[in-house]
Amino acid sequence: MAEIIDGRAIAQRVRAQVATQTQRLLAENIIPGLAVILVGNDPASEIYVRNKERAAAKTGIHSETFKLSATTTEAEVLALIQRLNHDASIDAILLQSPVPGQINEQAMQDAIAPEKDVDGFNPTNIGKLFANRAGYYPVANTPKGIMTLLEQAHVELAQRLVVILGRSNLVGRPLFALMEAQNASVVLLHRFTPDDLRHQLLQQADVIISATGVPKLVRADDVKAGATVIDVGITRLADGSLQGDVDFEAVAPKAQAITPVPGGVGPMTIATLLQTTVELAAEHHQVELEAGWQNI
Numbered sequence: 001m002a003e004i005i006d007g008r009a010i011a012q013r014v015r016a017q018v019a020t021q022t023q024r025l026l027a028e029n030i031i032p033g034l035a036v037i038l039v040g041n042d043p044a045s046e047i048y049v050r051n052k053e054r055a056a057a058k059t060g061i062h063s064e065t066f067k068l069s070a071t072t073t074e075a076e077v078l079a080l081i082q083r084l085n086h087d088a089s090i091d092a093i094l095l096q097s098p099v100p101g102q103i104n105e106q107a108m109q110d111a112i113a114p115e116k117d118v119d120g121f122n123p124t125n126i127g128k129l130f131a132n133r134a135g136y137y138p139v140a141n142t143p144k145g146i147m148t149l150l151e152q153a154h155v156e157l158a159q160r161l162v163v164i165l166g167r168s169n170l171v172g173r174p175l176f177a178l179m180e181a182q183n184a185s186v187v188l189l190h191r192f193t194p195d196d197l198r199h200q201l202l203q204q205a206d207v208i209i210s211a212t213g214v215p216k217l218v219r220a221d222d223v224k225a226g227a228t229v230i231d232v233g234i235t236r237l238a239d240g241s242l243q244g245d246v247d248f249e250a251v252a253p254k255a256q257a258i259t260p261v262p263g264g265v266g267p268m269t270i271a272t273l274l275q276t277t278v279e280l281a282a283e284h285h286q287v288e289l290e291a292g293w294q295n296i
């Protein structure tokens with residue numbers, strides 16, 4: 001039976017580190033500031049934003065949520081982003097995805113100043129990630145949190161085969177770059193990958209990351225004995241329960257380590273968002289964070 005990677009417990013340790021780091025910044029009169037922009041009323045986004053507000057408040061980060069109606073124009077969102085870009089009390093700006101159809105999400109991501117781009121969606125930051133540039137720049141928090149989870153679970157990546165399902169800008173693409181930078185051999189699959197090819201590649205994988213939103217896509221016969229399985233998918237079923245991309249009951253007995261849904265990757269995303277906010281604040285004020293503080 002696999003080790004079940006406890007995302008809540010690891011997220012709790014990350015948040016405790018963020019709180020300690022925030023206290024150090026506060027002692028120097030630096031208040032890390034996070035602005036979240038939520039346009040419209042997507043129910044999943046509302047839950048995410050509420051959880052984030054609560055977590056930020058507990059760590060001492062100043063967070064402001066801007067709730068805009070579903071009929072907000074692109075010009076209004078742009079004006080808000082530009083105001084926050086120039087607001088010295090704000091270190092991190094997050095535009096919650098998805099946005100209503102009248103708003104061009106890419107144009108908004110381009111408008112967020114790269115040094116306040118807490119999601120790492122600005123092309124400048126994506127370019128640095130894919131070029132494996134040295135120095136600090138923000139990276140999307142779900143993939144960054146998955147790297148922390150794997151490190152905490154002592155999962156080796158160098159020389160291993162990693163198969164990622166799903167090529168979103170939020171998860172699959174940045175994760176590909178992060179894993180490859182750790183000397184894994186990485187394969188990025190998507191909805192146009194033929195089923196038989198997907199099965200063949202999954203069966204060889206040392207690490208499987210699934211981020212598709214297709215419930216129970218990854219089955220026991222897809223998984224090599226001893227593989228590590230990270231489930232990023234969250235689908236709310238008709239009965240209100242949450243289902244991941246992985247058939248957990250069937251896969252867990254074969255895996256070396258596996259994340260549950262809920263309680264796996266989700267809590268890490270929020271903790272890592274707070275971590276990135278503090279890192280951006282430290283960058284803006286040219287404060288060195290304690291060496292090794294991420295070694296939770």
Ligand SMILES: Nc1nc(=O)c2c([nH]1)NC[C@@H]1CN(c3ccc(C(=O)N[C@@H](CCC(=O)O)C(=O)O)cc3)C=[N+]21
Nearest residue numbers: 047048095096097098119262263264265266267269270
């Ligand atoms: N700009 C932007 N950045 C994001 O990072 C972003 C986004 N937009 N849009 C939506 C997705 C989704 N997302 C989640 C974060 C936490 C949980 C989470 O805490 N999940 C809990 C369960 C929560 C529940 O019970 O519903 C868990 O898995 O244990 C889920 C989903 C961030 N996203």
